[in-house]
Amino acid sequence: MRKRFCRSVVGAFGLALMSALAACQSLGKEPTFGADLTGIDHLADYLSVSDFSVNGAWGAQAGKGGRTTCCAVIPEKWHPGLKAHVKWSVSDWKHGGGDFHEADVPVDQYSRLGHMWVHFLADDSVRIVVSDIGPYAPDYPGPHDSIPQKYPWKQYPPPTRKGPTFSEDELEKYNLR
Template sequence: MKMVGYKLRIYVVAVAQIYVLLGCGSIPMDQASSRHSDSTAVLITPVQHMGKRYSVEDVYVNGQIGGGAGQLGGGGSMSCCILLPGSWRPGLVAEVRWSVLDWDKEDEAETRQGVFTSITKVGQYVAHVPVEYYKRPETLYVHFYPNGKARLVSSFYDAFDSRHPVPFDAEDGGLATAGKIVSHKKAKPGLAEDE
């Protein structure tokens, strides 16, 4: 079973690299990385550590969509792609944007019908987050914590794997960077932020 997961990961990364080579949808991690021929396209996977009451939506890393992480926490989605330098270097930082939704007062009858007026938007955040040391570029995990904090780690291992650099049950954020809140609004899926 583990071999199937490994082969799938290799396939997804190969497809992602072809996608980037064709010039579709990639954003360099920073301006310097676009000059390095050793950059690698990696997937973006959000992981939330705030509990089942919350979800993280509208994740962007340097403008590239990263999906979201539902109420159950980690690895909510994988999005393609962002470029990471082949070798980590000090000062490697990415702009991360995300929204947090509070499902505590969810009206399940409404949400089953696609109406989300009972869901409260805690806020929309932005942070300039350092990418932690990595040996080789792998999936970029964006970990989210309470109080608008985020952390970036590149790892081959899934967020639920004990070998992942950040334990899934970590709740305090450790090395996480505090984001700045840029908006408070009631969640209205399907509407632009300024509507």
């Protein structure tokens, strides 16, 4: 009986010690949240953000704010100096070609968790807004400039450039006409 008691005490002590060590390890790590991610393209009608990522989380093609992916990891609480690493490519449908961009972007202050909206603005800047309110709402905390409703791949003929070309079937299949 005494052996069982000792084993129980040692087991309880071991469990308490492991819990204390785990608590110490978690100090300094801030709690995070997985936010849905949507890009919004404010660029000229012949340009489009083809693909983007935020801290490695893929964001698909930015557009009118309707395509959402999961998830960009952000701190549960905003703090001064909070930035996210954004990579994006821009296709030029009028002139052909495009550019690749990369930047550390400040995250707008937020007090409540929500969706991560990544705005690719006409002045070549990027703005990240975390909000449970969408960009079409009047009280949205992000930019209120117009969000172009565009389809540059339909407006501009396929550019003449070296590289892959689409067959008529592919153009139809991917709704590029």
